[in-house]
Amino acid sequence: MMILDSIDDIDFIEPLRLNMTDVFYREDDGLIMLERESQSIMISMTDIDKFKRLWSQCHLDQYQLYNVKQKEVVDLLINEYHKKDYFACYQAVYMATQPIEFTIPDHVSIRLLTQNYLDDVYHIYHHMSDRDYIKDRIEKKALWGLFHDGQLAGFIGMHREGSMGILEIKKEYQRRGYGSLLESYLINELLKQKKVPYCQVVVGNEASLALQRKLNMTLSTTYSYWVFDE
Structure with missing residues (x-):
């Protein structure tokens, strides 16, 4: 069977380990x-003809979303199978087993969001325009908000496939370390659940890469x- 790398292929390894997949070919x-x-x-897939x-x-054309490891396969999906677009990202993995030590300031709190905050998140988050997806994340208790003196200042969540993401800090609350605070909080929550915390960073997002390095994530x-x- 294909050997998977603990960092480069964490997005495959974790769903497999947690029995969240149906394997068509291995x-x-x-x-x-x-x-x-x-x-x-x-x-x-390294054998393009077999793919x-x-x-x-496997009737793979019926799906709308694909996570691909080889650029040659991406080009095939775009040019021959007429998929719409793609983006590349790094994996960032928290390899330690010990939780991150941090202190939440007295004027700050972090808690799961309710649907009362759906519109706020929808209007604040710049990387997605899918309101139903955000609603689903709240329903699944997979979206946490950071509150500054009771006001929503930012949020972080879990994507459906198991990666951390949906991280955004409102402009007026940036440069206070709130992104680091939110991700540290979520990393520790995942460690409690015996999961490997990881996220995916779009190539070119230097601010996010800097945050991952600050939190000792392995890229x-x-x-x-x-x-x-x-």
Whole structure:
């Protein structure tokens, strides 16, 4: 079977470990599986001709979201299978087993968000315009807010496939360390659940990469690519 790297392939390893996948193909030359919660197809294939056959056999065209390891596969999805677009990202993995030590200031609190904050998050978050997705994350108790003197100052959440994300700090509350505080809090919550905390950073987002390094996250040496229809 294909050997997975603990950093570069954490986005495959964690769903497999947590039994969140349906595996369509796994041999020495590749792995194709469905991550059930996000309904995304996870693809790592070194044999492109075989992948083309599996594409038809497994009816992979019916899905809208793909997490891909090889740029050659990405190009195939875009140019031949007419998927809409893609972006590349790094993996950032918290490899330690000990929680991060931090102090929450007296005027700050962190708690799960309720649907009362749906519109606030929707208007503040700059990287997504899918209101239903944010609503789902709140319903699944996967979105936490940081409050400064009772006012929502920022938030962080868990994506459906298991990565940390949805991190945003309102402009007037930036440069106070609140991004680091939120991610540290979520890392510790995941450690309590016996999960490996990881996130994906879009290539070019230097501020996020700096934050991951500050939190002693280990960065991947290769990219993962998200390919999508919508």
